[in-house]
Each structure stands twice: as structure tokens, then as C-alpha cells.
Amino acid sequence: MLRTVISATATEDSFVTSIADPASHRPVATIALVDDDEQICLALRDWLDLLEQPARYYLSGEALLGDLVPDCEGLWLRGASDRHAPLRAAVIDLNLPGMNGVALARALRRRDPELRVVVITAAHQEELLRLGTEGQEVVCLRKPFSLDLLEQALIAR
């Protein structure tokens, strides 16, 4: 099922308290940003920096998949020595070079069915459906989008 978030209200505070856990010794969950436009990735990372939410960005789906730790339960991003970071959510551009956003979302969901995925796209919803998103719960945001909506999509289930 495809759900398009058209309006939502969320406060930054709720978001911050829900994911940031600086006191914990567990590795901090990371959000992956996947868009072939580096400026968008950088802007989103700036925003997540502001929220003290670790994020990594990738310019293609393959780059993200290549950064995953193989052969382990769930989704982990490679880190220095043992400090792998669990993947908390992914913001994925639909129109990626090579593997498209939907294929990437499917690949990620196969390894972690609970992963939060937000697809950002300039395409219309009908095109999204044609790309075969049926059967998957994916939140979709139309570019350009408000950060409030993205925040809401990343925390709401």
C-alpha cells in the first residue's frame, strides 16, 4: 500500500527525544540519505546534524548496499573497527542512477521488514504505482517537501 503524507504536524522535540540517546553506550542508530543530488543530501544531513541525529548520505542505491555489513541480522552500516551503526531509517530518492529507489527500498525491507523508508520524488503518484510499490508500505513525499513532513514520516508508523 502506498501512503502519501499530505499533512502532518510534529514537533522537533518529540523527534529528538525519540531517537537521540546520548547516554546509551549502544551504537547510535543512523539514518541513510540516498539521492544522486549531493546538495540535497548535504542539506538533509545538516538538518539531521541539527537534531543530533547521525546520518550518512549516498549518491546511489548500490553505494548504500555496498556500505552494509554483510551476513548479519538486521541492517548495519560499516563503521571503524567494531563500531557498526544500526540503520534506523532511509530517505530514498526514487529517481536514482542505476538501481531505482523502489528496488533499493525492497532490497532493504527484505533484510529488515520494519525499516522506516521514506521515498522522496518529483514524480507523480501514478508513476510511483507503475514502478511497482504495491504491497509495500512506503511513505512518499513529493519534492520539494517540507522538513516537518519528512520528520513526521520518519517517526510515525
Added chain:
Amino acid sequence: MTILDSQTTLLLAALLFMVLPFLVWWITIAQRGHDVAWWCAGSLIASLGLLLIAQRPWLPPILTYHAANTLLLASLLLWSQSLRVILGRPWPLSLVLIGVAAAAGYYSLLHAGLDAPARGAAARLALGALSLQTAWLAQKVARASRSHNAAAISVSYLLLGIALGAQALLFFLGGDAASSPFSKTADASLVALATLVTAVIGHFCLAGLVLDRSTHRQVEVQLAQAAAEETVLIDTQLRRLDREDRLVVVAGSLAHELNQPLTAALTQSQVAERRLRLGKVDHAELDDLLKKVGSSLERASGILERIRRAALARPADTAPFELRATVKAILELFETEWHKRGVSTELTLCGQPVFVRGEEVAISQVLGNLLRNATEALEGKRSQRIEICCETREASARVTIRDHGDGVTEEILARWGEAFVGNRPQGLGLGLAISRAIVAQHQGDLSLVNHPEGGALATLTLPIAVRGAS
């Protein structure tokens, strides 16, 4: 037989041969050329010859026999020449003069070797042969121009040739000594009548033929003009169609492309706003954020500028422009798409500036078409490579675009440049035809061949306008 009195008839024919050329000359005043001139000259000479024959009782034989027969043979040669002019294969003047000299020589030879009646018969044989030749040429004209006039001329000369031949044959068979042009015999009357018919039909039909041909030529010129105008019209329509086609594609892909920098700008500005709200910002950071927003918006406006340039092409823009810059600009347009498709490009540019004259937007359109074809040819192929090269060769600039696809099909190569041909599954396929038209307008050349090592190789050649200082 009184109405066919040969002498009267011949005199009448002589009179007609004298008067009718002037009539023909006057009728064809606007259309006449060498053809009418040769014909009328032939008629005047024939008239003189016939008049001389009519003077046989009074004038010396050197005039009435030698000169008269030579003139008649010459007149037939001139008429033939006229028809040859119409057929477009005239004899050179020297050959005509040699023919006339040969005619004079022939009769002198006859005079030396044969008695009077045999001479007459031999002369008629020669006249008959030349008449038949004239008839044959007229027949060729009739077939070539589908002209009834020419057919009528052919028939009249055929009749004359047969009459003269029959008279000569009768002499050789029966030795009829009385066979003179003035005889009251049927054969002589037939020749006289045929001469008369030839005089009348020959002139009127020739005038008709010349007028017809002139009308045909006018119609042909008008048809050619109409065809040329239509070509221009179709060309304009094709270019407009292609522009519309392009507009749809450009609008679709660039609207999408425009979204990227706008999204970046909006996100950056929202981040800045949040930082301000949280108080987590100093001057340097704020400056940095605003610069990021600005550069994203500049990217967006650059895309809009490209849309404007691609879609709202001004046709009258013909100034010298730098071809390497044009090539680089058009490659930029394709960068996003190539990046997405995973296409790699290799660009080779010559060291010094290359200036060509013309409509830069149109040449961009040609390059765009070629690059689009190359890109689409690579779809699903193992080697995703396009090689682009811009160089100078003597007085011309060359841009070559080579892809590593399947190459161009035989059908495309054979019908290269026609409208509505193109091996792309989508689009109207007008691109190549329009590209060729544009390049032709720039006195350039556009070729499309298969590279010996596979793939298509397109070469755009344009004359160099100003060689920039290196």
C-alpha cells in the same frame, strides 16, 4: 490533274516557304531560339531553291540545277538541325557547313558522271533520304515531347520523302525521261503536293511545337517553384513539429530537473530557519547556509535559461559562434541523463577556438539530435560509451559523435535524411531530416555511417567563419 499543276504548286510552295518563316518568326517572338532560327533559315533557302528551279527555262543551269539542288539539300539539313536543337543534340556549326558543302559536291559529282534525267533522279533520291531523316528526327521530338505538332511534321516529311523516293525509283525502274519537276505525271504532282503540304504543316506545326514547349517549360518552372515553396513550408513545419516534440520532452525532463535545485534550496532554507529558531547559529554558519541556498537557486535559474534557449530558439540569429563552447554546452544538457544511464563520454577538443557562422541554437539542436540518437542507441548495450570530438580540418570544423550501439540499419542509410525516418522507438524520428536541413542551410554537411569497429559515427562539418587567434 489541273488542280495539281506541278509548276504552279511548286511556285506556290516557294512562296509559302518565303512567307511562312516570317510568320513563324513573328508568332514565336517571345519563345524563339536557335531552333526557330535554323528552321526559318532552312525554309528561306528552300524557297530560293524552288524559285531557281522554276527559272529553268530562262536562267543558266549552274543556277537552276547546281545551285537549286544544293540549296534544297541544304534546307533539309537546316531543318534537321532545327529539330536536333529541339532534341538538345545540335550538330556543331562546322558539321552543318560540311553537310552543305557535301550537298554541293554531291550534285557536282552527279553532273560530271550522269546524264540529265539520271542526275535528277539521283538528286531526288538524296532529297528523299534527307526528308526521311527529317521525318525521323521529328518523330523523335514527337515521342520525347509527346507533341502532335511534331508528329504532324514527321508525317509531312515522311510523305515528301516517299514522294521523292518514289519518283527516283520510277525513273530507275522505267527510265522515264520525262520526269522533270514540271511534268504532269502523277509522281511529279505527288512531289509538288507533298512539298506544299510540308511547307504549310512544317511551319504551323513548328510554331505550335515551339509554343507548346515554351508553355511546358513555364509550367515546369512553376511546378519547380511550387515544389520549392512546399519544401520550405514542410521544412518549417518539420522544424516546428520537432520544436514542439522537443518542448514536450524538454518540459518533462527539465521540470523534473528543476525540482532538484529547488528541493535543495528549500531544504537548506528550512535548515537555516530551524537553526535560527534554536539559536544554534553564528554569523559564519548563517552566511554559509545562505550561500548554499543562493547557489541552488542559481542552479535552478541556469536550468530555466537552458529551457529558454532550447525551446524559444530565435531563427534569425546568425553570428559567428565558438563551436567548442556550443558542444560543451549541449553536453552539459545531457550530463544528468548520462549520469543516470551510466553512460561514459570521452570528449576531445582541439586547442584553439573554432568559429563558425550561423544559428547557434539550430546547430545545438543538430548536436542534441545526434547525441540523443547516440544515447538511445546504447540502451541495453554492454559498452555504454560515446566519443565526441571537435576538430578543424583545413577550412572546415568537424564534430564527430560515435556511439557503441548496434549502428545504423541499411534502411536508414539508404533513406538517410528523409523525413520520418529514425530507428528510435519513441519520438517522431524527424530529427535526422531536420538536422540535415539545418546543416544544409549552414553550407555544411552531415554524414551518418557505421564505424568499422561497430556503432554509428555521425560527422557534422561546417565551414570555418573566422579563425580565432590561437
